[in-house]
Amino acid sequence: MTAVSTPASSPAPSPASAAPAVRPTLPRTFLAMMAREMRVMRKNFVATFARVLAQPVLFVFVFSYVLPKIGGAGAGTMSAASRGSGGTFSTVLVPGLVGSAIVMQAMMAVIFPLMMELNWQRSITDRALAPLSVPMLAVQKITAAGVQALIGGLLVFPCVLFVHASGQGPKIHVSNWATLVVVLVLGSLMSSAAGLWLGTLLDPQKVQMMFALVLLPMSMLGCVYYPWAAMGHIRWLQILVLVNPMVYVNEGLRAALTPQVGHMSAWAYLSVLVVGTVLLTWGAMRTFTRRVLQ
């Protein structure tokens, strides 16, 4: 501040001077905000992705390496899930663990910062004052969390692909790259939109509860560890889990990565992913705007 209060000695330009060469446009502002997210992600890379990688890596380690090696009862039970699917249990696990990692990463990527920004000191004001409408800011948050989710999914993929005992490897065969890309992208966006919607709908105390009461059942009953078709034996549950959006991400990935395993038909998971992304984004734009503007 002394530099300003002693202008006689310093020829420094006054803060208000200098030609304003500022030309903010929507794409520029949007991209600048994405650049911010990338900067933050790069700084917190390990912490950000460790939390979502730990669970699937441990899971494949135990179920595709330890249990097959010791030939325990667990392995026998697990093989039931993959019976008739023409592969090992790890084949069932690959799309499921990638899909659930995407959903979890998207939720965390959007909800954790949001809790800080909306409540503690309302630092959302920093972004809300940028030359961007508040609903567009919601879209930006969804996009950024979607990118993070995609990265999370891509990091989990090699882990679940390569961690297994010999002979227990998954059989992956990408039959349709377009399906894979569409499911990965829409799955990421739909999940982050759901995260933003829930995060702006619930008050902070309830968010803790949501992780325990919503996300955990969502992944246990999200066709991660078994294909949806295999649930035919428990018909009521098979129908009940259709309310779980994670099912469609996992089944879509199953269709793209392990087409030999029975999976949901394309029209089902694609239409849910498209309609879900649109509706949740629309809902999140509304609830986010209501929380940011008073």
Next chain:
Amino acid sequence: MLDRPPIKRMDEPIDEIRAAVRTVDLHKTYKGPGGEVPAVQGIDLSIAHGEFYGLLGPNGAGKSTTIGMLTSLVVPTSGRATVCGFDVAKHPVDVKRRIGMVSQGNTLDNELNAFENLEFRGRYFGLSARDARRRAGELMEMFNLTDRREGKPFEMSGGQAKRLMICRALVHHPEVLFLDEPTAGLDPQTRVNLWDVLRELQSGGQTILLTTHYMEEAEALCERVAVIDHGKVLASGTVDDLKASAGADTVITVSYDGPVPDGVAKLRDRGGVTKVEVTGTQVRVFAQAADGLLGELVAIGSSAGTGVTDASQLRPSLESAFLTLTGREYRE
């Protein structure tokens, strides 16, 4: 150090196109679980380009709510507000392009360090990464923050965070700068330094709307002031106008070492004196023209053989004006 620019007289309303800020019958009622809070109840303001305007009011007066509406972050319940000719409710993005805001609390981006806070603000406003970094460095130097470059916002002192927020508000050369209690919680030295910064900004043509609790801050900085309380403007105009319109007097208080001499009562007939109050050994004289009064009070005492133990003279101030306007003590 800096000469104050001449006080502008702008009693006639400024039209929306020419005004930097204009509000017409602006209202905000918060609806919460605890019921409705009428925070702003019909505020009319018009602020010209280049003007330094102050909103003065006690806690809960509605200052932050007004700033919130003008920066498009609070949605008005009714009425109209324009900034640089743009309606805040209909064209918030056009408004945001033209303003900078220093909020009352620390709203810095906690995921970024001090320098990055400025860098990204520049980029949000369309600067290239290189230009944004140059501008950030320039501002940090100007505000003496270079040694806090890598500092995390939540590790900064209140004064540093405030300065960084001012830098952040200036990155994109805003047309109107909103400052919500920028000096609250700062030590006196830092506050005076900040005053210098603000005066310099204004002399460079910056339009500034500042809110404050402090009478002396409004007197020291603002060309025009609106005194607000309970969401309404109680009075507005130049600081001098306010004092005059409120009929504020100079107040002289003298304490004697004995009963107040009878001669004092005769001062009631003296020209310029509005009121003489005697309580025990103390006399309080309210006067529009106070020249020589203090001397007379001392002289009256000595001719009656009574000495003066204490004397003070309080010149007309916003504080006395507030008292006259509202009939209430100003609560800071």
